[in-house]
Amino acid sequence: MNKTQKSAWCGLVVTLTFLLLCLFLFIELTILKKMFFFMNLLGATLLFGLVVAWVIFICKKQSPTExxxxxxxxxxxxxxxxxxxxxxxxxxxxxxxxxxxxVGISGTIAVWELTLINFLIFEVALLVYSVAILVQYGLGGRDGEK
Amino acid sequence: MAKNEIKNQVRRLRFENGEITQQQLADKVGVTRQTIIAIEAGKYAPSLPLAFRIAQTFGVPIEGIFQYQDEDPQPSATSPDA
Structure with a gap:
């Protein structure tokens, strides 16, 4: 697996985690109407940890000739x-x-909803990018004979 | 629509040149192992500079490694029947 593939896998994991956290936040705010501070903090820490691990994983070189x-x-x-x-x-x-x-043509939405929508669009774009990379490698880059 | 394919002899040449591994060839020509795998499988046509680097590594002319195959050749314009 080369660096681009590794990066795509990391991107996929981070994106899916972020989307799950967004879904949880959405349920909290709209259905439960109650904020679980500890759970949110745990989720944010997990996401931050994954992003840091992603950066370390990408920067780490396996061999000097790689x-x-x-x-x-x-x-x-x-x-x-x-x-x-x-x-x-x-x-x-x-x-x-x-x-x-x-909401209708003249309707309004809350600022946090717009922020969440923008982040979701960005995250889905990252998800599509990672999946597109993995699909292309899957179609033409299977590990063969050494 | 005509199906064009570029056949290559990379795998054969690797074994004829001291059985070098895909990783060793990749390091010599400056690409990843996955790219060598894709080239050998005929799933990726390398750029001209990369094709020349591979040819130089094996010490053979470029046409000794890559052959263009047109499965639906166009009729020649200078055909004697014309």
Whole structure:
């Protein structure tokens, strides 16, 4: 597994954790109408720890001759960025459309809801980027004979 | 639509040149092992500079490693029947 793949796996784990935390926060604020401070702090610490582990994992070199990225990695990353960019466009359009039907054309939403939506769009874009990288490696980069 | 393929002899040449591993070849030409695997499997066509580096590593001309195969060749413009 090369650095790009490792980074994509880390990105996937961090993104899914963040999405789960967002879902938990959403349930707290809308359904339970009660904040669980300790649980939120635990979740934030876990997320921070995962991000730190991600950075350490990427920076750590396995061998002195190890190549960080090559031309194929860059091609895969470019395609993943395009997929991620398209997903952001689709998500923004969908969000506008859904909000139009939920709160109406002149309706308002709370600031925390807008913040959560923006973070969710960013996280889904990162998720699409990581999945696109892993799918491309899966299609053409299986480990073969040494 | 014509299906074009680039065949390569990388695996054969690795074994003929002292059975070097994919990792050793990758280190010599400056790419990751996954890229060598993809090239050998015919799933990735390398850039011209990388193809030249691989050819230099094995000491053979580039056409000795990579061969272009057009499965649906176009009829020649200078055909005697024309």
């Amino acid at each position: 190549v960080k990225t090559d031309e194929r990695d860059k091609l895969i990353q470019t395609r993943a960025i395009v997929a991620s960019f398209i997903s952001v466009g689709i998500l923004i359009a969908l969000t506008c459309l859904i909000l139009r039907f939920i």
